[in-house]
Amino acid sequence: MANTSGNAYGLTALCPIINGHTNDSNPLYKAAGESHDKEVRRILQALPLNQESPFANTDNTYLARLFILNDVFFQQGNDFKRDQLKSKYLCFNSNFHGELEPYLTSLWNNNENQVREIWQHCVAFESVSNANDFVRYIKSCQLTTTLFFNGSNDQPVAEQLKALYVKQMFSEFVLTQQGKSAAELKQAFKYFLQRVQLNDVKSPSWKPGQTEVTL
Amino acid sequence: MSNIAGKAYAMNVITPIPWWKAIWQHAAFKFVVRFPSNLKGLINLSLIHYARWTIIGRNSFPHLAPSQPKEDLHYSYMMFESNFNGSWDQYIDSFSFAIPEGLDLFWRFNIGYPKSIPLHGFYNYIRFNQIETDHFYNAYPCASSNDVKSATHLYDNLKDFTETSLELSDEDFEQAYNALLLDNQQYLGCMEAGPSLSLKEY
Amino acid sequence: MSYIDGSSMKESKSLDLYDIQGNVCKGYGRYGFPKARYCFLSFQHTHSAREFLALLIEKITTAETWPVSESSDHHRIKPNSTLNLGFTYSGLKKLGLPERSLKGFPVDFTMGMKARSEILGDTGISAPEHWDDIWQQDNVHAWVAINARDQDAIEFEFNALGDLVTQHPDGVRIMSGIKGPNNTILPYQDASAVFENGLPTAKEHFGFTDGIGNPYFEGCGNSMSRLPGRGKLMRDGSWQPLATGEFVLGHVDEAQEYPPAPEPKLLSRNGTYMVYRKLHENVDTFNGYIDNLAKDFDGSRDLLMAKMSGRWPDNGAPLTLAATDEEKETLDAKMASIELRVSEGDKSALIERKELRRQWVDFTFNDDKSGSRCPVGAHIRRTNTRGSLETEHKAFHRPGALVDRRRLMRRGLPYGGIDEAKSDSAEQGIIFMSIGASIERQFEFVQQQWVNYSNDFKLGNDKDPLIGSHDGKLTDKHIIQGCPIKGAKPPFFCTQMPRFVETRGGDYFFIPSISALRMIAEGLIDPS
Numbered sequence: 001m002a003n004t005s006g007n008a009y010g011l012t013a014l015c016p017i018i019n020g021h022t023n024d025s026n027p028l029y030k031a032a033g034e035s036h037d038k039e040v041r042r043i044l045q046a047l048p049l050n051q052e053s054p055f056a057n058t059d060n061t062y063l064a065r066l067f068i069l070n071d072v073f074f075q076q077g078n079d080f081k082r083d084q085l086k087s088k089y090l091c092f093n094s095n096f097h098g099e100l101e102p103y104l105t106s107l108w109n110n111n112e113n114q115v116r117e118i119w120q121h122c123v124a125f126e127s128v129s130n131a132n133d134f135v136r137y138i139k140s141c142q143l144t145t146t147l148f149f150n151g152s153n154d155q156p157v158a159e160q161l162k163a164l165y166v167k168q169m170f171s172e173f174v175l176t177q178q179g180k181s182a183a184e185l186k187q188a189f190k191y192f193l194q195r196v197q198l199n200d201v202k203s204p205s206w207k208p209g210q211t212e213v214t215l
Numbered sequence: 216m217s218n219i220a221g222k223a224y225a226m227n228v229i230t231p232i233p234w235w236k237a238i239w240q241h242a243a244f245k246f247v248v249r250f251p252s253n254l255k256g257l258i259n260l261s262l263i264h265y266a267r268w269t270i271i272g273r274n275s276f277p278h279l280a281p282s283q284p285k286e287d288l289h290y291s292y293m294m295f296e297s298n299f300n301g302s303w304d305q306y307i308d309s310f311s312f313a314i315p316e317g318l319d320l321f322w323r324f325n326i327g328y329p330k331s332i333p334l335h336g337f338y339n340y341i342r343f344n345q346i347e348t349d350h351f352y353n354a355y356p357c358a359s360s361n362d363v364k365s366a367t368h369l370y371d372n373l374k375d376f377t378e379t380s381l382e383l384s385d386e387d388f389e390q391a392y393n394a395l396l397l398d399n400q401q402y403l404g405c406m407e408a409g410p411s412l413s414l415k416e417y
Numbered sequence: 418m419s420y421i422d423g424s425s426m427k428e429s430k431s432l433d434l435y436d437i438q439g440n441v442c443k444g445y446g447r448y449g450f451p452k453a454r455y456c457f458l459s460f461q462h463t464h465s466a467r468e469f470l471a472l473l474i475e476k477i478t479t480a481e482t483w484p485v486s487e488s489s490d491h492h493r494i495k496p497n498s499t500l501n502l503g504f505t506y507s508g509l510k511k512l513g514l515p516e517r518s519l520k521g522f523p524v525d526f527t528m529g530m531k532a533r534s535e536i537l538g539d540t541g542i543s544a545p546e547h548w549d550d551i552w553q554q555d556n557v558h559a560w561v562a563i564n565a566r567d568q569d570a571i572e573f574e575f576n577a578l579g580d581l582v583t584q585h586p587d588g589v590r591i592m593s594g595i596k597g598p599n600n601t602i603l604p605y606q607d608a609s610a611v612f613e614n615g616l617p618t619a620k621e622h623f624g625f626t627d628g629i630g631n632p633y634f635e636g637c638g639n640s641m642s643r644l645p646g647r648g649k650l651m652r653d654g655s656w657q658p659l660a661t662g663e664f665v666l667g668h669v670d671e672a673q674e675y676p677p678a679p680e681p682k683l684l685s686r687n688g689t690y691m692v693y694r695k696l697h698e699n700v701d702t703f704n705g706y707i708d709n710l711a712k713d714f715d716g717s718r719d720l721l722m723a724k725m726s727g728r729w730p731d732n733g734a735p736l737t738l739a740a741t742d743e744e745k746e747t748l749d750a751k752m753a754s755i756e757l758r759v760s761e762g763d764k765s766a767l768i769e770r771k772e773l774r775r776q777w778v779d780f781t782f783n784d785d786k787s788g789s790r791c792p793v794g795a796h797i798r799r800t801n802t803r804g805s806l807e808t809e810h811k812a813f814h815r816p817g818a819l820v821d822r823r824r825l826m827r828r829g830l831p832y833g834g835i836d837e838a839k840s841d842s843a844e845q846g847i848i849f850m851s852i853g854a855s856i857e858r859q860f861e862f863v864q865q866q867w868v869n870y871s872n873d874f875k876l877g878n879d880k881d882p883l884i885g886s887h888d889g890k891l892t893d894k895h896i897i898q899g900c901p902i903k904g905a906k907p908p909f910f911c912t913q914m915p916r917f918v919e920t921r922g923g924d925y926f927f928i929p930s931i932s933a934l935r936m937i938a939e940g941l942i943d944p945s
Contacts, residue, residue, distance in 0.1 A: 012267065012294065016279055065225045068346075072290075073229070081289040085276070095264070141277040143269050147248065151263035151265065164358050171404065175892070183385045185385075185388070186388045212407075256813055300872055361875045393907035400907075401787070401876075
């Protein structure tokens with residue numbers, strides 16, 4: 001199944017954006033007469049980043065992106081035909097752990113306002129009023145991956161983050177122990193284990209999207 | 216707008232492919248999956264978190280309502296999405312130097328593809344067909360793909376170690392700990408924010 | 418699918434060495450020029466500067482092969498001194514190059530080194546605000562280098578340069594603002610090989626033997642005996658010259674194309690770029706750090722230094738050749754015995770010596786993947802990875818695919834070390850210069866990705882132990898890997914590394930060909 005590599009899932013969805021301008025009378029819109037795609041782009045570029053991104057609390061997102069496909073590119077020259085897209089598309093690409101439906105459900109449940117703000121400019125989104133609808137909608141926009149290259153692993157994000165946290169802590173721990181006596185070392189290691197809680201994947205750990213490594 | 220989130224770069228490339236050649240491109244990808252030794256170079260470069268190729272048939276652009284005009288295209292399209300470490304230049308350079316044949320396999324049927332050597336033809340092709348990302352999220356901006364992989368190994372090994380060695384005498388523990396360090400010395404690089412990838416200030 | 422691969426190139430390519438400046442093809446130190454003086458010019462007036470340039474061209478040393486004399490010792494007939502010249506982007510502007518030509522220069526060069534300090538790790542104490550005064554305004558326009566056999570020859574040539582400058586007082590001046598020994602401020606930077614027993618050595622002020630293993634490119638004019646270890650590594654273990662275009666513009670490079678270059682062709686052909694960096698060495702701090710760490714290190718002080726650098730400090734032998742104190746003793750004894758036999762006239766000993774010395778440069782890390790001989794993060798392994806980034810056999814187009822286009826042609830000499838008061842703040846260090854067709858792809862990449870970062874070595878954010886931008890944090894560290902066999906010693910950690918090397922100035926320069934220099938001087942550069 002080309003959308004998956006082990007437990008890692010790769011989603012590509014092209015959501016057609018409504019052609020034309022936004023409705024003057026809707027107070028949500030910043031400026032009357034903005035085109036839908038310009039409005040979506042404005043929203044996307046203003047989305048909070050990293051730990052504050054809507055994907056930070058969408059369970060199990062490895063890396064995700066949103067961008068707008070304005071048009072396809074003419075390859076220039078007399079040998080090629082010109083294509084032009086009749087709509088613009090909101091591209092939603094995400095690489096995550098697990099299955100599609102729980103993922104999209106989490107995106108909706110944890111970020112409903114933002115999801116609505118972004119997707120309300122897409123064709124037929126008025127039919128979406130709950131998580132199930134959102135899942136159905138995205139599936140209708142989904143494309144099947146042809147080749148999925150997994151250069152990392154397919155573990156749950158929480159495990160990856162915990163492993164990173166442990167690597168950070170342990171790689172610092174070993175530096176402090178050089179030259180210590182056997183007794184000191186063993187004692188220090190026990191304190192280390194208490195501090196990092198190896199078997200508690202949730203905490204302490206790196207937070208999704210955190211941009212600094214803290215001691 | 217940013218193509219960058221910490222140590223990762225988000226690349227989106229869309230290129231036309233004649234619909235009848237798309238079949239061969241599908242076959243090329245199937246060949247790679249069937250014989251994964253073809254991916255050896257990609258794996259060794261170790262710069263990628265996740266990357267995907269998606270062929271969009273010319274009649275397969277999602278059409279959701281009668282109000283939406285149906286696409287009428289000459290070509291099918293191939294979308295390439297990569298999450299990799301390093302700057303754009305560094306990434307394209309590395310791929311072109313290390314696996315030129317592999318790159319050609321992935322793009323050979325696409326319109327206008329110039330082959331990956333000489334370099335600047337390839338550079339220009341990718342740049343020309345690239346779309347900027349508007350929002351990019353990375354669960355671990357401070358970790359490269361190598362960091363994630365080494366962390367996983369280290370974490371597993373540490374868990375195994377703690378199961379077997381805490382009851383040892385101090386001296387035996389020290390021996391076991393030293394063996395642990397030796398077995399995991401390649402995983403002990405420290406992590407922090409990566410080198411600047413952005414050209415915004417330049 | 419077949420690919421044209423550089424291995425088909427034979428050393429039959431000959432370059433017009435009379436058109437290329439000498440420092441591009443020759444490391445003058447090797448040719449018996451252990452002294453150097455670098456000075457920097459500012460141009461005030463285009464016309465006058467061009468007139469000055471026209472006169473200076475006659476003095477410029479080319480890359481021509483110096484003839485061998487007919488006397489019995491077959492010595493090379495060399496000049497007393499050499500002179501070479503380069504321009505910053507602002508210098509080229511001041512010389513009145515057309516706008517279209519100027520716009521064809523790459524962004525790294527046009528911005529200059531100061532503006533790219535974040536990329537290079539020139540931060541904190543190495544940040545431009547701490548550089549010598551000469552670099553604080555943006556009016557360094559030209560670099561002039563005089564290399565010579567002795568200080569008298571330097572002074573003679575420098576005075577001659579000064580005379581030429583005074584003939585053009587409106588157009589050109591030699592800039593002052595360079596920190597010299599004993600708190601002086603000078604209009605030049607002197608550099609010199611470190612002398613021991615009256616003879617020049619290849620040492621620098623930390624005590625390392627430097628300058629080994631410069632790249633060999635097609636047409637460089639050097640003997641083919643210097644190729645092994647210096648060219649590009651082929652699949653069968655042999656070495657081929659690197660493509661000329663990696664180091665000289667206007668010639669095909671390793672990517673099977675002509676490197677991007679400004680127009681017209683005559684401006685860039687046979688020219689190249691040079692990075693100039695004044696790297697101050699905190700000798701006291703370094704020695705103190707080594708002394709302290711050596712207490713816990715299981716091995717000699719020299720071995721500890723070798724494990725940071727990748728080469729033994731005394732003779733530059735690579736760790737691949739001798740990785741322990743015992744192996745080094747054996748190697749030293751072997752070399753001593755060969756030398757004895759050489760001095761006794763034993764011809765076979767000459768061959769043995771040559772074969773042994775070849776291994777100083779002709780080696781790979783293939784048998785040392787774990788780093789237990791030469792640590793993965795050691796200085797020489799970072800700055801020239803050889804084939805080691807191809808972790809799986811035949812994964813890449815060529816074993817050195819990821820390093821062949823990142824090679825650094827180094828020129829330069831130590832400076833200072835003559836202050837009366839010895840301390841960190843005394844003037845001493847290295848004038849580092851690197852030559853190549855792309856500053857960004859070669860020098861900047863190595864500096865950013867391999868010196869101040871370690872992702873390609875799978876070691877996260879660790880930095881080069883000698884020249885990395887450390888700040889004394891616990892995690893400013895270097896791992897000395899242990900041998901991955903049961904019962905072996907664990908890895909040793911060098912932690913809390915301070916900033917041993919600080920950047921004190923520099924810039925990026927264009928080194929034009931002789932033809933281009935003449936055309937610039939005559940105002941003939943025309944990109945139409």
